[in-house]
Amino acid sequence: MRWIMSWYKKELTKQNFRLAGWLSVGYFIVLFLTIILGQIDLLTKANENPNDYHYYSDLMLHGGFIPAVLLFIMPTLAALVLFRYLHKQDASDFIHSLPSTRLTIYLHHIIFGVISLVLPLVLTFVSLLVVDQTLDHHHLLSITDITNWFHLSVSTALIVFSVSVFVAMLTGVTLIQLIFTYIFLFLPVGLTMLVVFNLNYALPGLAINYIIDDVIVHFSPLTDINRIFMVSSMDWSKVIIYYIVTAVILFISYFLYKKRPIESANQAIVFEALKPIFIYSFTFSFTLIGGMYSGAFGYSIPVLFLMYIIFSIIGYYISQMIVDKTWRVFGKVKQYGFFFLAMTLLTIGFSFDITGFVNHIPKIDEIEEAYVIDDQYSFYQREAYYGRQAGFSDVDDLEMIQSIHQKLIDSADRKAFLGYGRSIIIMYVLDDGSELVRQYTVDDEVYNIFAQYNLQHHPIYKTYTDPLFYITPSRANKIEIMSENYNYKSVSITDRAMIVELIQLLREDTLQLPKIEDQHDMLNYLTIHTPGEQEVYIDLTQEFHQTLAWLSEQDFAKEALILPDDILMIKVAPYNEELYYDAIEYEKAYDDNELLVYDDLASIEKIMQRLSISQEEPQRMLMIYLKELSSPIMRSVDDNFSLD
Amino acid sequence: MLEVKQLSKKFGKDVVVDIEHIKISRGTIYGLLGSNGAGKTTLLKMLSGIIKPTSGAITFEESPIYENRELKARVVFIPDQPFFFQHYSIKQLADFYREQYPSFDEARFLEFERIFKLDTKKKVHTFSKGMQRQVSFWLALSAQPDYLILDEPFDGLDAVVRKKIKNLIIRDVAERDMTVIISSHNLREVEDLCNYIGIIHKGKYVIDRDIDDLKTDVHKVQIAFKEIPDRLFKDFHVLHHETRGSVHMYIVKGELEDIKQSITLSNPILCDILPLTLEEIFVYEMEGIGYAMDHVLV
Numbered sequence: 041m042r043w044i045m046s047w048y049k050k051e052l053t054k055q056n057f058r059l060a061g062w063l064s065v066g067y068f069i070v071l072f073l074t075i076i077l078g079q080i081d082l083l084t085k086a087n088e089n090p091n092d093y094h095y096y097s098d099l100m101l102h103g104g105f106i107p108a109v110l111l112f113i114m115p116t117l118a119a120l121v122l123f124r125y126l127h128k129q130d131a132s133d134f135i136h137s138l139p140s141t142r143l144t145i146y147l148h149h150i151i152f153g154v155i156s157l158v159l160p161l162v163l164t165f166v167s168l169l170v171v172d173q174t175l176d177h178h179h180l181l182s183i184t185d186i187t188n189w190f191h192l193s194v195s196t197a198l199i200v201f202s203v204s205v206f207v208a209m210l211t212g213v214t215l216i217q218l219i220f221t222y223i224f225l226f227l228p229v230g231l232t233m234l235v236v237f238n239l240n241y242a243l244p245g246l247a248i249n250y251i252i253d254d255v256i257v258h259f260s261p262l263t264d265i266n267r268i269f270m271v272s273s274m275d276w277s278k279v280i281i282y283y284i285v286t287a288v289i290l291f292i293s294y295f296l297y298k299k300r301p302i303e304s305a306n307q308a309i310v311f312e313a314l315k316p317i318f319i320y321s322f323t324f325s326f327t328l329i330g331g332m333y334s335g336a337f338g339y340s341i342p343v344l345f346l347m348y349i350i351f352s353i354i355g356y357y358i359s360q361m362i363v364d365k366t367w368r369v370f371g372k373v374k375q376y377g378f379f380f381l382a383m384t385l386l387t388i389g390f391s392f393d394i395t396g397f398v399n400h401i402p403k404i405d406e407i408e409e410a411y412v413i414d415d416q417y418s419f420y421q422r423e424a425y426y427g428r429q430a431g432f433s434d435v436d437d438l439e440m441i442q443s444i445h446q447k448l449i450d451s452a453d454r455k456a457f458l459g460y461g462r463s464i465i466i467m468y469v470l471d472d473g474s475e476l477v478r479q480y481t482v483d484d485e486v487y488n489i490f491a492q493y494n495l496q497h498h499p500i501y502k503t504y505t506d507p508l509f510y511i512t513p514s515r516a517n518k519i520e521i522m523s524e525n526y527n528y529k530s531v532s533i534t535d536r537a538m539i540v541e542l543i544q545l546l547r548e549d550t551l552q553l554p555k556i557e558d559q560h561d562m563l564n565y566l567t568i569h570t571p572g573e574q575e576v577y578i579d580l581t582q583e584f585h586q587t588l589a590w591l592s593e594q595d596f597a598k599e600a601l602i603l604p605d606d607i608l609m610i611k612v613a614p615y616n617e618e619l620y621y622d623a624i625e626y627e628k629a630y631d632d633n634e635l636l637v638y639d640d641l642a643s644i645e646k647i648m649q650r651l652s653i654s655q656e657e658p659q660r661m662l663m664i665y666l667k668e669l670s671s672p673i674m675r676s677v678d679d680n681f682s683l684d
Numbered sequence: 685m686l687e688v689k690q691l692s693k694k695f696g697k698d699v700v701v702d703i704e705h706i707k708i709s710r711g712t713i714y715g716l717l718g719s720n721g722a723g724k725t726t727l728l729k730m731l732s733g734i735i736k737p738t739s740g741a742i743t744f745e746e747s748p749i750y751e752n753r754e755l756k757a758r759v760v761f762i763p764d765q766p767f768f769f770q771h772y773s774i775k776q777l778a779d780f781y782r783e784q785y786p787s788f789d790e791a792r793f794l795e796f797e798r799i800f801k802l803d804t805k806k807k808v809h810t811f812s813k814g815m816q817r818q819v820s821f822w823l824a825l826s827a828q829p830d831y832l833i834l835d836e837p838f839d840g841l842d843a844v845v846r847k848k849i850k851n852l853i854i855r856d857v858a859e860r861d862m863t864v865i866i867s868s869h870n871l872r873e874v875e876d877l878c879n880y881i882g883i884i885h886k887g888k889y890v891i892d893r894d895i896d897d898l899k900t901d902v903h904k905v906q907i908a909f910k911e912i913p914d915r916l917f918k919d920f921h922v923l924h925h926e927t928r929g930s931v932h933m934y935i936v937k938g939e940l941e942d943i944k945q946s947i948t949l950s951n952p953i954l955c956d957i958l959p960l961t962l963e964e965i966f967v968y969e970m971e972g973i974g975y976a977m978d979h980v981l982v
Contacts, residue, residue, distance in 0.1 A: 049783055049784075050783060051779050051780040051782075051783040051784075052780075052783075054779075054780075055769055055780065058769070058770075058771070130763065130765060130767040131767060133729065133734050133761075133763055133767065134763070134767040136733075136734045136735075137732050137733070137734050137756070137759075137760075137761040138756065138784050139753050139754070139755075139756035139757035139759075139784055139785065140753065140756075140784065141751050141753055142751065144753075301735065301736070302729075302734055302735045302736075303695065303726075303729070303735045312696060
């Protein structure tokens with residue numbers, strides 16, 4: 041304790057308070073007005089009528105936009121004000137002439153900064169607990185919610201503060217500290233995005249993996265802002281990582297402070313060694329921005345190169361101006377020369393594909409498994425949640441995939457990724473466990489080539505794309521079979537053994553389903569519910585033979601399915617696009633002479649059996665009237681449907 | 685004792701200070717002279733432990749100054765533009781100094797209040813430049829440093845304030861054996877105060893001399909002969925020699941009595957030994973080592 045007392049400088053803290061204290065006070069006032077008063081208001085209203093209370097586990101949502109934005113503004117301001125002395129020569133000289141070591145000075149500023157940010161949050165936290173205890177009669181808000189909000193806010197504020205302190209150590213200009221704090225926070229995502237975007241030009245087939253995207257976003261609280269608003273369950277590991285990273289950055293910043301030449305206040309970059317690094321990386325980023333700019337406007341490849349050159353020159357001179365703090369930098373060309381040379385070699389290297397990236401298709405005996413994915417988002421989501429299903433491994437299948445891949449390579453275009461085509465991913469799992477992933481953006485023409493392979497009917501494809509094959513049957517707790525039109529009929533199956541049995545049958549049927557155009561519609565669908573998971577939706581068709589047989593066996597058919605018995609009549613009208621699927625409009629547009637009406641059971645049965653799934657241009661509209669229901673089910677059918 | 689050895693400081697590729705050796709004993713008032721941009725401020729900031737030398741050593745009583753808390757508590761640096769925290773009054777600044785410098789003396793602080801007659805509750809930024817300078821001395825001397833380092837302390841001050849501050853410095857040197865280092869680009873400004881002078885030019889030390897020695901050591905001799913004797917001043921160090929008609933003017937280093945004796949032996953027609961101003965001494969001394977004074981000092 042005595043050691044601390046002798047070390048602690050009260051007057052230095054007072055000086056810090058005069059500099060930055062107002063920030064802390066202001067911050068608390070804003071938090072008080074938004075979050076605390078907001079909660080009081082909400083809870084008072086909720087006590088009058090509990091239904092008025094909109095529960096969000098994330099308190100940030102209650103406070104609105106302002107507290108969340110302040111999490112990124114206040115820490116930067118605090119760091120800016122507290123370390124301003126480093127950027128003013130006279131102040132810097134004075135502080136460092138005092139009989140205090142840099143460690144003492146640094147710790148006083150850091151500790152003050154941390155307290156000035158955390159204290160308003162602690163006060164808000166305590167106030168919220170009090171508000172919660174006194175006003176929350178219906179237990180709408182839990183202490184966990186408040187604690188989560190607190191840690192989320194503190195961890196975010198501290199990491200932003202530490203980044204800003206880190207930048208303050210590298211520069212001698214406060215404005216640059218401000219700008220580069222946010223650039224650094226955005227850097228992980230920004231740079232990756234730029235690099236990947238530009239590599240696409242050079243390497244058709246390059247895969248932008250959702251997972252990578254997902255991961256990088258979390259590298260900075262600025263790009264991870266979702267977390268602050270959308271958090272449904274608290275990710276403690278991330279909060280802890282933020283605390284640790286804060287400590288690490290502040291630790292590194294101390295060493296930078298010790299190394300920092302005091303005389304370089306006012307210089308844009310205080311460490312000589314950083315200057316060339318800054319110039320080259322800034323120029324490089326600008327060059328990549330040029331590529332993105334060109335891409336945004338869909339310019340041709342020669343214009344792309346022109347953009348690269350123009351943007352690199354702009355970036356180069358901006359960086360030189362920042363470093364030298366003068367306009368007169370246009371005489372400096374040597375470093376640009378090096379940059380241009382390096383970039384040219386790099387571009388040539390990538391364009392000529394010296395690593396053989398573009399044309400590489402692994403050999404059959406190297407491939408363990410292969411996947412063709414045309415809905416990557418769902419695929420990766422399911423994979424992340426359930427784990428991966430087996431892919432193609434048969435030699436015949438693999439040869440087919442290689443041939444698809446070859447066709448995609450042959451038709452690949454450097455600029456295709458800019459367009460809005462569909463995306464096809466080919467993923468090989470190789471013998472050594474590594475993955476080789478290629479992604480192609482294809483237009484309709486190429487997609488048709490792909491579609492000819494009829495991959496969608498392949499059982500393997502079905503197992504790794506259909507959610508039905510991912511769920512764990514024993515975890516499902518309900519299967520609902522429902523009919524169209526306001527649940528004319530519906531049945532819930534909750535018996536676990538039956539559920540497991542039914543899922544098994546559904547899987548078997550799904551694997552054996554014919555092509556979609558050979559299937560016949562029913563007016564029923566089915567959902568499988570698993571707690572905590574998205575429900576699985578299946579459109580039943582008449583080709584789900586085993587399932588339908590089972591439903592009859594278990595006496596569910598009559599309760600669950602719309603059968604010919606349930607149909608009063610079917611009216612058939614010519615299809616008219618302008619009438620949409622509106623029964624009343626059809627009734628108005630055609631009188632009974634123009635409509636074919638079938639009300640005998642035999643005809644109804646026949647029509648229902650032929651109810652194909654419309655793939656082509658619709659030709660006729662069927663209006664299916666159910667018994668005891670006035671509005672009909674509307675179904676359009678194409679040429680394949682015949683009444684004879 | 686303050687000692688500097690093989691000191692150099694680079695800003696980027698420019699060598700700003702490059703000094704082989706300086707030694708300053710306690711109780712010295714040391715004048716550091718040099719034109720603008722000679723490296724004075726950089727040297728003083730290194731001496732104060734503010735900036736780190738690129739290489740070399742600065743020691744106060746054998747310990748290095750950089751990041752040395754105990755030592756820095758005995759050193760006060762006043763820059764050419766005194767710095768004060770924004771919106772601080774003298775009283776608040778005194779609180780700050782009191783905490784930083786354990787030797788801060790309350791009685792002296794109050795005594796200075798009577799001398800300077802400034803309102804201690806007023807914000808320092810509302811004071812004139814001369815008053816602010818007085819405040820910086822007030823605070824610095826209240827801290828009772830063993831070493832006081834001053835960068836151009838008299839620049840732009842009127843004669844009254846200048847006199848007042850000089851007296852305060854001299855009193856502390858006399859009473860407490862304080863060591864003072866004063867930089868200036870003007871020799872006349874500091875010659876009545878300093879007892880030691882060092883001249884720095886383009887970062888290099890040109891010369892350093894004890895003023896008392898210089899004044900007794902260097903003499904201007906105007907002399908005329910019928911015939912110039914060969915051995916005139918052969919045993920002395922002649923800094924300068926010029927001839928106007930038959931009259932020779934010598935600047936000679938040596939004991940006055942020895943010089944007189946030597947002259948008598950040479951049998952001149954006319955002889956006059958004159959005292960030199962400090963400025964003249966430096967002009968000739970530096971000429972002797974190949975520098976033109978007007979290039980080195982303004």
